[in-house]
Amino acid sequence: MGGLLEKLDRIDRRFIYLLMALSVLVPLAFRLEMPIPVSPGPSMDLYEAVDALPPGSVVIVSYDYDPSTMPELQPMAVALTRHLMSRGVKIIATALWPQGASLAQNALTQISDSLGLSEYEDWVNLGYTVGGAVSVVRMGSSISAVFPRDRVGVPYDSIPVLEGVGRLADISMVIALSAGDPGIHAWVMVAQGRFGIPVGGGCTAVSAPEFYTYLGSGQLVGLLGGLKGAADYETLLKRDNPGAPGGTATPGMAAQSISHLVIMGFIVIGNIAFIAGRKRKRGGAK
Amino acid sequence: MNWEILGIWLGALLTLSLYSFLYRDNPFYKFTEHLFVGMSAGYWVIYNIFNVLRPNLWDRLTGAGEAGPDLWMIIPAVFGVFMILRLVPKVASLSRFALAMIVGTGAGLSLVTTLQTNALAQVEGTILSVTGGGLSEFLDSFLLVAGVVCGLVYFFFSKAHRGVIGGAAGIGITILMIAFGASFGYTVMARISLLIGQAQFLLFRWLPTIPLFRGLAG
Numbered sequence: 408m409g410g411l412l413e414k415l416d417r418i419d420r421r422f423i424y425l426l427m428a429l430s431v432l433v434p435l436a437f438r439l440e441m442p443i444p445v446s447p448g449p450s451m452d453l454y455e456a457v458d459a460l461p462p463g464s465v466v467i468v469s470y471d472y473d474p475s476t477m478p479e480l481q482p483m484a485v486a487l488t489r490h491l492m493s494r495g496v497k498i499i500a501t502a503l504w505p506q507g508a509s510l511a512q513n514a515l516t517q518i519s520d521s522l523g524l525s526e527y528e529d530w531v532n533l534g535y536t537v538g539g540a541v542s543v544v545r546m547g548s549s550i551s552a553v554f555p556r557d558r559v560g561v562p563y564d565s566i567p568v569l570e571g572v573g574r575l576a577d578i579s580m581v582i583a584l585s586a587g588d589p590g591i592h593a594w595v596m597v598a599q600g601r602f603g604i605p606v607g608g609g610c611t612a613v614s615a616p617e618f619y620t621y622l623g624s625g626q627l628v629g630l631l632g633g634l635k636g637a638a639d640y641e642t643l644l645k646r647d648n649p650g651a652p653g654g655t656a657t658p659g660m661a662a663q664s665i666s667h668l669v670i671m672g673f674i675v676i677g678n679i680a681f682i683a684g685r686k687r688k689r690g691g692a693k
Numbered sequence: 694m695n696w697e698i699l700g701i702w703l704g705a706l707l708t709l710s711l712y713s714f715l716y717r718d719n720p721f722y723k724f725t726e727h728l729f730v731g732m733s734a735g736y737w738v739i740y741n742i743f744n745v746l747r748p749n750l751w752d753r754l755t756g757a758g759e760a761g762p763d764l765w766m767i768i769p770a771v772f773g774v775f776m777i778l779r780l781v782p783k784v785a786s787l788s789r790f791a792l793a794m795i796v797g798t799g800a801g802l803s804l805v806t807t808l809q810t811n812a813l814a815q816v817e818g819t820i821l822s823v824t825g826g827g828l829s830e831f832l833d834s835f836l837l838v839a840g841v842v843c844g845l846v847y848f849f850f851s852k853a854h855r856g857v858i859g860g861a862a863g864i865g866i867t868i869l870m871i872a873f874g875a876s877f878g879y880t881v882m883a884r885i886s887l888l889i890g891q892a893q894f895l896l897f898r899w900l901p902t903i904p905l906f907r908g909l910a911g
Contacts, residue, residue, distance in 0.1 A: 431892050432892055535744055556748075611883050
């Protein structure tokens with residue numbers, strides 16, 4: 408037993424990488440599925456807040472991320488966009504990150520085409536703006552001052568979906584999908600804090616803990632944290648719309664769960680090997 | 694030529710080159726790392742010129758849109774030039790004016806908002822009723838308030854952490870450790886999610902482009 412623990416203590420790190428790779432690849436390759444129970448919490452709160460929006464209301468969805476965090480945030484973007492569009496909510500897409508505008512366009516066109524909706528009538532992608540929170544402050548008095556044209560150069564005033572939408576106060580809700588700064592912080596600080604607009608969020612798992620304080624204080628109406636948050640949202644959407652196509656987060660959750668079990672196993676084994684090694688050294692010293 | 698297939702293959706080969714570092718450092722990894730750094734720098738330069746500088750400065754200054762030239766834009770243009778002058782040692786100090794403008798504006802705009810959002814609203818969030826609701830809500834509120842107070846006591850260094858203060862600080866650091874543990878758990882989840890994203894790309898987009906593996910993706 409002592410010899411085995413000694414070997415484990417000196418295990419080649421590449422063996423750990425290999426096991427991690429297998430714990431992700433095997434469940435994905437064999438399309439392993441695991442139940443995703445969604446209990447009351449931030450994901451359900453956001454879903455219910457979106458579900459309570461009356462058809463025809465206008466929502467800003469800010470796609471504040473780039474391809475490096477796509478695996479976590481794009482499934483959220485697709486599920487949220489589908490939920491909003493299927494409820495007849497008008498979407499104004501913005502981006503505080505440059506590449507967010509293109510990723511938004513992918514999600515918006517994909518869902519819009521599948522539901523038979525049309526750009527400029529049901530949604531618009533205003534594109535990227537520099538400045539982060541400063542731009543959000545300016546949107547409080549005039550959105551067209553920040554986005555005089557949409558992503559491809561169509562003037563703000565000529566876009567039907569923007570008719571009657573002049574400033575943040577005309578928006579029913581802001582949903583920020585954020586990979587960092589600028590992102591949820593900017594929208595909560597300005598849109599919610601200064602103008603009282605309800606703000607919901609989706610973020611990478613790394614940054615989720617820092618936004619939980621906003622949930623407790625009611626500054627965020629709901630939050631999707633990482634791939635689990637995206638899978639929660641896909642599950643809720645599928646529950647209410649059985650015909651809706653599945654997303655990419657749910658199939659990834661089996662791999663996520665199994666890889667977490669492997670990591671937990673390594674943590675336990677590593678600690679046992681460490682404690683045993685320390686005892687051995689102490690015994691040797693005596 | 695099918696550009697999509699070419700893009701998928703390029704993405705897959707670069708992904709595998711990067712992951713090859715897990716075995717050991719090698720020329721494929723080095724090449725991909727340098728390619729990424731160079732491409733990113735080039736991309737950002739071009740993106741900023743065409744999506745930031747041109748619409749926000751040049752078009753407004755020259756009146757490229759329907760409106761006439763906005764001469765106020767000369768001020769930010771001059772500050773922008775000052776920033777670039779950091780590259781010229783003799784006049785590098787001029788960039789301080791631009792930096793002062795950025796810092797001053799940023800601080801002025803965010804001071805009150807940050808205080809309101811991240812301090813006052815958070816304090817308000819800990820002021821909870823202990824009379825309304827059932828036992829579970831009372832315990833929930835009590836735990837939150839006790840956790841905040843004990844956490845703050847841990848960071849109070851003007852009194853020795855002994856006796857009641859020491860006990861409260863001990864509870865505070867325990868709560869902080871639980872928070873760090875939760876944060877670490879989320880970080881692990883995030884990293885695995887990124888690996889899952891790339892694995893899905895390799896399995897379901899790249900492998901099916903190899904005739905031998907077509908059946909795998911279904």
